[in-house]
Amino acid sequence: xxxxxxxxxxxxxxxxxxxxHLNLExxxxxxxVLLGPSGxxxxxxxxxxxxxxxxxxxxxxxxxxxxxxxxxSQRDIxxxxxxxxxxxxMSVYGNLAFPLQTQGYSKEKIKEEVHKTAExxxxxxxxxxxxxxxxxxxxxxxxxxxxxVRRPKAFLLDEPIGTLDAxxxxxxxxxxxxxxxxxxxxxxxxxxxxxxxxxxxxxxxVMEKGLLQQVGTPAEIYHNxxxxxxxxxIGSPGMNFIxxxxxxxxxxxxxxxxxxxxxxxxxxxxxQKVIIDRGEVEKDLILGIRPEDVLLEFKKCExxxxxxxYVVETLGTYNIIDVKIGKDTARVRTLPSxxxxxxxxxxxxxxxxxxxxxxxxxxxxxx
Amino acid sequence: MAEVKLTxxxxxxxxxxxxNNMSIGIKDKExxxxLGPTGxxxxxxxxxxxxxxxxxxxxxxxxxxxxxxxxxxxRDVAFVFQYYTLYPHYxxxxxxxxxxxxxxxxxxxxxxxxxxxxxxxxxxxxxxLDRQTVNLSGGEMQRVAIGRAIVRRPKVFLxxxxxxxxxxxxxxxxxxxxARLHIDxxxxxxxxxxxxxxxxxxxxxxGVLNExxxxxxxTPDKIYNKPKNVFVAKFVGSPVxxxxxxxxxxxxLVIGRKDRTIECSLTDFQCKxxxxxKGKDVFLGIRPEDIMVSRExKEINSFKCSVYFKQSMGVEDIxxxxxxDELIFRAIAPPKFKADVGDTIYANFIMDRSHIFxxxxxxxxxxxxxxxxx
Numbered sequence: 001x002x003x004x005x006x007x008x009x010x011x012x013x014x015x016x017x018x019x020x021h022l023n024l025e026x027x028x029x030x031x032x033v034l035l036g037p038s039g040x041x042x043x044x045x046x047x048x049x050x051x052x053x054x055x056x057x058x059x060x061x062x063x064x065x066x067x068x069x070x071x072x073s074q075r076d077i078x079x080x081x082x083x084x085x086x087x088x089x090m091s092v093y094g095n096l097a098f099p100l101q102t103q104g105y106s107k108e109k110i111k112e113e114v115h116k117t118a119e120x121x122x123x124x125x126x127x128x129x130x131x132x133x134x135x136x137x138x139x140x141x142x143x144x145x146x147x148x149v150r151r152p153k154a155f156l157l158d159e160p161i162g163t164l165d166a167x168x169x170x171x172x173x174x175x176x177x178x179x180x181x182x183x184x185x186x187x188x189x190x191x192x193x194x195x196x197x198x199x200x201x202x203x204x205x206v207m208e209k210g211l212l213q214q215v216g217t218p219a220e221i222y223h224n225x226x227x228x229x230x231x232x233x234i235g236s237p238g239m240n241f242i243x244x245x246x247x248x249x250x251x252x253x254x255x256x257x258x259x260x261x262x263x264x265x266x267x268x269x270x271x272q273k274v275i276i277d278r279g280e281v282e283k284d285l286i287l288g289i290r291p292e293d294v295l296l297e298f299k300k301c302e303x304x305x306x307x308x309x310y311v312v313e314t315l316g317t318y319n320i321i322d323v324k325i326g327k328d329t330a331r332v333r334t335l336p337s338x339x340x341x342x343x344x345x346x347x348x349x350x351x352x353x354x355x356x357x358x359x360x361x362x363x364x365x366x367x
Numbered sequence: 368m369a370e371v372k373l374t375x376x377x378x379x380x381x382x383x384x385x386x387n388n389m390s391i392g393i394k395d396k397e398x399x400x401x402l403g404p405t406g407x408x409x410x411x412x413x414x415x416x417x418x419x420x421x422x423x424x425x426x427x428x429x430x431x432x433x434x435x436x437x438x439x440x441x442r443d444v445a446f447v448f449q450y451y452t453l454y455p456h457y458x459x460x461x462x463x464x465x466x467x468x469x470x471x472x473x474x475x476x477x478x479x480x481x482x483x484x485x486x487x488x489x490x491x492x493x494x495x496l497d498r499q500t501v502n503l504s505g506g507e508m509q510r511v512a513i514g515r516a517i518v519r520r521p522k523v524f525l526x527x528x529x530x531x532x533x534x535x536x537x538x539x540x541x542x543x544x545x546a547r548l549h550i551d552x553x554x555x556x557x558x559x560x561x562x563x564x565x566x567x568x569x570x571x572x573x574g575v576l577n578e579x580x581x582x583x584x585x586t587p588d589k590i591y592n593k594p595k596n597v598f599v600a601k602f603v604g605s606p607v608x609x610x611x612x613x614x615x616x617x618x619x620l621v622i623g624r625k626d627r628t629i630e631c632s633l634t635d636f637q638c639k640x641x642x643x644x645k646g647k648d649v650f651l652g653i654r655p656e657d658i659m660v661s662r663e664x665k666e667i668n669s670f671k672c673s674v675y676f677k678q679s680m681g682v683e684d685i686x687x688x689x690x691x692d693e694l695i696f697r698a699i700a701p702p703k704f705k706a707d708v709g710d711t712i713y714a715n716f717i718m719d720r721s722h723i724f725x726x727x728x729x730x731x732x733x734x735x736x737x738x739x740x741x
Contacts, residue, residue: 166563174678174687198681199680199685219702222681234681237539238536290681311543313569315568316604317654342550
């Protein structure tokens, strides 16, 4: 069993609180991604799990054992760094063998384990080479291999593929996920790239400024973001945000006034009820809607907003059409066959079952 | 504004041929993207056009003029680098003015102010004009770098991966801004990147480069839907195209060279094509979005498989499906399909959207004009 538990962890650097009362549970065999922008505390958290940093408050438990004050070398955890840190004077074989040599394995056992790991990572053909002769992707695999060869209880990976080419990153995302499925080791992975988090994580932990924003499966944080930060950070292209204010008409019905352009959108009763119940009428809200849930029409439609085509982006499988709403841009996802000219009049509507309303002040999702 | 023409352009660095006999013509006002992996020769090509490198062979034309012997300053191209290279101790205004105050241009003060005002408005940086560039965010620095190129009103903008240092969100925004800028300025953009999303969304045409060789030039639609070879098919499109080893047996493709696991019926058109293959071994290229998933077996080209693992992308799920150890591929499913790891489902290949590549040459099989003449 290789469960990792963080209890109320705090880490300060001078007056800066890098990690602020973090509670986290990583189950045995789970692939958990710590996701957030630079400076959110994700790497500091990883380093505390590994033992490279000591928390100022709180406990870290590995497999039920309190390892908070244990040295990194005594925790059965392997760390894969962003810049590989391979031993430049050793061959790939030497790099892979080193962790086992320090543990006192026999020569035969080392040979067996190194070849098994090399086969798994498809690096058998470069075992004799030195790191300086390797391409980025191969160095990446060797770094992973050096961690894998020890069969540790858990793997900690710190943005291991960030520096690779886009295409190669995509390949490695699937490779890493596949490796996790095949080996099933507990993994904590740090990244700022939400595509990586979505495609690899069993669970995603979104962090910002040292604080936990939301924890959930990729599907949960995508479809039910709890606040504006999470909604904005997850998804590519990102969620559209439109300023609005709920207004009441003479019949008591609540509609949304789109602030920047002064147009009114009718909303279904269930949403009206939540707005009223939470006292949000006449408050500044933000309407969040993902590009795939925006409807685009080239003729006048009831309850749609009139605008014109600003930019058309073709991605092969689908297109993204940008339209302006006041000074803001809204993006719509369409089929590849939708190719209007720039400047064409059009109107956009929202799939009301898929909108999220955020309170502009608290930034929390209310609907 | 003018076109850019490269004829038989070659550049070597010692033993390495960085650019190999490249001939392309970029049309006036075109947004042309040179796409390829690291080390393909894209930056070298751009530097040759700018005059920062001298070619070993071939000609470079800007408009009708051969510029091989012209220095970079005289070539009237503006280079936007990957790392901005702004003057850190100068304000934004001073950075933008700098090219206009050079000995070559000697622009009058009133004209400089007018140009700065216009350019800063286009790029939404008017409020930053008196700020020192060290105090700007990545996105703001990027705009200033582009602004510094625009003030010169060059014939051609050369851009070397200008978005790669920005974080994902900002890159998304800037793509649309650059596409729009290109239209508003009405200039020729020669843009280099390793990111196929950038190429697909911004380019009027894309040139795919690998190891110094130009593999295909075409519109995004052409490159995506009619890739000339395996490299292009794999490089463009995300998730990556599935490439399955197969053998032509009569009017069918037997997929899985070792296991010979599944048999695919070819379309009528594909039956005509397979005559063009050099041998019987081919690759079937089929994009994940062209494999439909279902719980029941369909009539044609429907194969039983198990869900190996799933990548939930939010808007859709990427299902990694396994038929055998040799035969693993990806299909896209809507989130409401709700497949779990270990489930048995059916993968339905939409063959008329697939491509067949000759295994030896790695070229896509196409009907030659000779055959059509029959």
